[in-house]
Amino acid sequence: MTASGFGIGRIRWNWLAALGVLLAVLPLAYETSTPTLLAIWALFALSLALMWGYAGIISFGHAAYFGLGAYTYAIASFNIGESTVPFLLALAVPALVAAVIGAMMFYGRISDVYLGVTTLVVTLILNRFMNATAGDAYRIGNARLGGFNGIPAFPTLNVPGDPTTEVYGTAYYYVVVVCLIAAYLICRWILASSFGRALIGIRENELRMELLGYNVPAYKTAIFAVAGAMAGLAGCLFANWAEIVTPSVFSLGQTAEVLIWVIVGGLGTLVGPMIAAVVLGSLKLALGHQTTIDNSLILGAILILVVLLIPRGFAPSSVAWRRRFAQSQVRRRQARGKRRRRVALQEAEP
Numbered sequence: 001m002t003a004s005g006f007g008i009g010r011i012r013w014n015w016l017a018a019l020g021v022l023l024a025v026l027p028l029a030y031e032t033s034t035p036t037l038l039a040i041w042a043l044f045a046l047s048l049a050l051m052w053g054y055a056g057i058i059s060f061g062h063a064a065y066f067g068l069g070a071y072t073y074a075i076a077s078f079n080i081g082e083s084t085v086p087f088l089l090a091l092a093v094p095a096l097v098a099a100v101i102g103a104m105m106f107y108g109r110i111s112d113v114y115l116g117v118t119t120l121v122v123t124l125i126l127n128r129f130m131n132a133t134a135g136d137a138y139r140i141g142n143a144r145l146g147g148f149n150g151i152p153a154f155p156t157l158n159v160p161g162d163p164t165t166e167v168y169g170t171a172y173y174y175v176v177v178v179c180l181i182a183a184y185l186i187c188r189w190i191l192a193s194s195f196g197r198a199l200i201g202i203r204e205n206e207l208r209m210e211l212l213g214y215n216v217p218a219y220k221t222a223i224f225a226v227a228g229a230m231a232g233l234a235g236c237l238f239a240n241w242a243e244i245v246t247p248s249v250f251s252l253g254q255t256a257e258v259l260i261w262v263i264v265g266g267l268g269t270l271v272g273p274m275i276a277a278v279v280l281g282s283l284k285l286a287l288g289h290q291t292t293i294d295n296s297l298i299l300g301a302i303l304i305l306v307v308l309l310i311p312r313g314f315a316p317s318s319v320a321w322r323r324r325f326a327q328s329q330v331r332r333r334q335a336r337g338k339r340r341r342r343v344a345l346q347e348a349e350p
Contacts, residue, residue: 056203061123069232098228150246266313
């Protein structure tokens, strides 16, 4: 299997079951706040990995949909008073916005360079606008947007139909883990379908897929909307974890981090970017307790080293290394067998 095809094959259910057991018992040994945040970041990385790694669509403004999910949930929960409908809206609104933006870009046939610039500009506009929404004039129903102070103290996730029973702590950790695993399985289902294989064909040769009769802009718009919905889900879960939403969710730092996670983890794989999000996110949290070195410098250095030394990313490269090691072991065994046969023949000669 090539690096570009990594992660499309069968699901290793034994590994997935072992991971599920590990995640289930993790709260018995550790507090759940940090693992919950890392799982949310892994979900965010997964959303971009699906779109960029398998459809070849790079977005420099993926944080826009992460932030839209967070703000949509906060505003809707303030106005509705419970979390079920806001949770669904946090998926629907980013998906709809992504579909509209994607349709304009893909049916407009803009180049990859302008696509990256357009997605980045959308994030910058949202960040600038939300920072300028201080004062009572900027209000949606009962929710004040709050400018750079954001929206605090909104109703967090509750049991559906029971606003008085909030989901927090260990229970919320399990909700996030279930969302992450479900999103991963949905991604695998998408890639195993004819839709997913068409996306891979578009990534490899867009013109050929058009000549074969595929509606390439429609496929691109659809996966752009799916990735936007997943990013919105991650933003919604982040809002419930932080219990406050600020314009920083639209920041360039947020956008750069998810790009780094996917590059370091490896394009063309789903697991790699999730692992990179957990590892680099843990490093970021660990470095956050000191002021000697800026976190951005560390992440930038890691990105440069990976691009120079492991350009395919860790996950595809690890598979290639393991395959080469297995092949070398087979060659050694064959060489030893040949030597033993030669010795046996020599000894059998009179």
